[in-house]
Amino acid sequence: MTVLVTGGAGYIGSHMVLALLDAGEEVVVIDNLSTGFDWVLPPEVELVVGDMGDQALVEGVIRRRGVDAIAHFAAKIVVPESVADPLGYYLNNTVKSRALIEAAVRAGVAHFIFSSTAAVYGEPAVVPVPEDLPLSPVSPYGRSKLMTEWMLADAAYAHGLRYVVLRYFNVAGADPQGRAGQSTPNATHLIKVAAQTALGDRPRMEVFGTDYPTADGSCVRDYIQVSDLAAAHLSALAHLRKGGESLTLNCGYGRGYSVLEVIEVVKRVSGVDFEVRISPRRPGDPAQIVAKADRIRERLGWRPHYDDLEAIVAQALAWERSLKQRNLR
Numbered sequence: 383m384t385v386l387v388t389g390g391a392g393y394i395g396s397h398m399v400l401a402l403l404d405a406g407e408e409v410v411v412i413d414n415l416s417t418g419f420d421w422v423l424p425p426e427v428e429l430v431v432g433d434m435g436d437q438a439l440v441e442g443v444i445r446r447r448g449v450d451a452i453a454h455f456a457a458k459i460v461v462p463e464s465v466a467d468p469l470g471y472y473l474n475n476t477v478k479s480r481a482l483i484e485a486a487v488r489a490g491v492a493h494f495i496f497s498s499t500a501a502v503y504g505e506p507a508v509v510p511v512p513e514d515l516p517l518s519p520v521s522p523y524g525r526s527k528l529m530t531e532w533m534l535a536d537a538a539y540a541h542g543l544r545y546v547v548l549r550y551f552n553v554a555g556a557d558p559q560g561r562a563g564q565s566t567p568n569a570t571h572l573i574k575v576a577a578q579t580a581l582g583d584r585p586r587m588e589v590f591g592t593d594y595p596t597a598d599g600s601c602v603r604d605y606i607q608v609s610d611l612a613a614a615h616l617s618a619l620a621h622l623r624k625g626g627e628s629l630t631l632n633c634g635y636g637r638g639y640s641v642l643e644v645i646e647v648v649k650r651v652s653g654v655d656f657e658v659r660i661s662p663r664r665p666g667d668p669a670q671i672v673a674k675a676d677r678i679r680e681r682l683g684w685r686p687h688y689d690d691l692e693a694i695v696a697q698a699l700a701w702e703r704s705l706k707q708r709n710l711r
C-alpha cells in the first residue's frame with residue numbers, strides 16, 4: 383500500500399511525506415515544482431515531476447505503485463493572487479482536482495484526504511467556527527477549494543470513494559527536527575514574514591489594520607503547527623483504512639493570537655526589535671478566525687503536540703536560518 387502525496391514538495395506536503403516515512407509508509411509524490419522544491423524530499427522518496435491534473439500520469443503512478451490513498455495538497459494558495467487571476471486558480475485548484483478525483487475513481491483508489499481551508503467560511507458570523515456553519519468564501523481561492531470539497535462529496539456518494547476533508551486554519555512552524563519548513567521566498571504567512579524581518583531579510587514588516595473589533599485592534603488567527611497538522615492526516619488515513627466514514631474536520635487549536643501578539647513573540651524569541659509599519663486594512667481580511675476544534679479530537683482521536691506559539695516561532699526562525707546558511711533562498 384502506497385500513499386500518493388500531490389504537492390509533496392511544498393510546505394505542508396513535505397511534512398506529510400516525513401510523517402508518512404516516520405510511520406513506515408510507502409510514499410510517492412507528484413509535484414510540478416511550481417512553488418515546491420525537489421531538495422526538500424528525502425532521496426528514498428520517488429518524486430514524479432508532473433501535473434496532478436494529468437490523468438494518464440496519475441493513473442500510471444497509482445497502478446505502478448499500488449496506491450491505496452491520495453493526500454491531495456497540490457494547489458495555488460495566495461488569496462490576493464486568486465483575486466487577480468481567478469481563472470488560473472479555478473483551473474489549478476478546481477478543474478485539475480476534478481481530473482485527479484476522476485483518475486482516483488478510475489484506478490480504484492478508495493481513500494482520499496483533501497487539504498481544504500478556513501477560507502471556505504469567508505467572514506464567519508460565529509467564532510470559534512464550527513464545521514457546519516453555512517459556507518460563504520469571499521475569494522476565488524476559497525471558492526476553488528470549496529468546489530473541490532463538493533466534487534469530492536458527490537464523487538464519494540456516486541462511486542464509493544471515502545474521504546476526509548481537513549480545513550486548515552493558519553499553518554505555521556517547521557519540522558522540530560529541522561528536516562523541512564516553509565521555503566517559499568516570497569511567502570505571505572505572518573510568522574514566516576516576521577521571522578525573515580527578524581533575521582534582516584526584510585527591512586520592516588507591515589500590519590494590515592489595527593482598527594478591527596479585537597482586543598488590540600489587529601486580526602486574530604488560529605495557528606496550527608505543521609507537524610501536528612501532518613499527524614492529523616495520518617490519523618485521517620488510519621480512520622479511512624479502518625473503514626471509517628467520510629468526514630469534514632477543522633484543523634486548528636481553537637485559540638487565537640492577534641497579529642500584534644505574534645509579532646511580539648517573534649521579537650522576544652529572536653531578540654530583535656525590528657520595525658513594524660501599520661498600514662490600512664486589506665480587503666477581505668476577517669477580524670477573527672478561530673477554529674471550533676473538538677470534532678477532529680472526537681472523531682480521529684488526534685491530539686496536538688506543539689500547541690505553543692513560542693516553540694512554533696522558534697522552529698520558524700531555525701528553519702529560516704538554515705535556508706540562509708545553505709543559500710537556499
Ligand SMILES: NC(=O)c1ccc[n+]([C@@H]2O[C@H](COP(=O)([O-])OP(=O)(O)OC[C@H]3O[C@@H](n4cnc5c(N)ncnc54)[C@H](O)[C@@H]3O)[C@@H](O)[C@H]2O)c1
Binds near residue numbers: 499
Ligand atoms: N499554508 C497554509 O496556511 C494553508 C492554509 C489552509 C490550506 N492550505 C492548503 O494546503 C495545501 C498545501 O499548501 P502549502 O502551504 O504547502 O503550499 P505550497 O505552495 O508550499 O505547496 C503546494 C505544492 O503543490 C505543488 N503544485 C501546485 N499545483 C500543482 C499541480 N497542478 N500539479 C502538481 N503540483 C502542483 C507546488 O509545486 C507545491 O509544491 C494547499 O492545498 C492549500 O490550499 C494551506
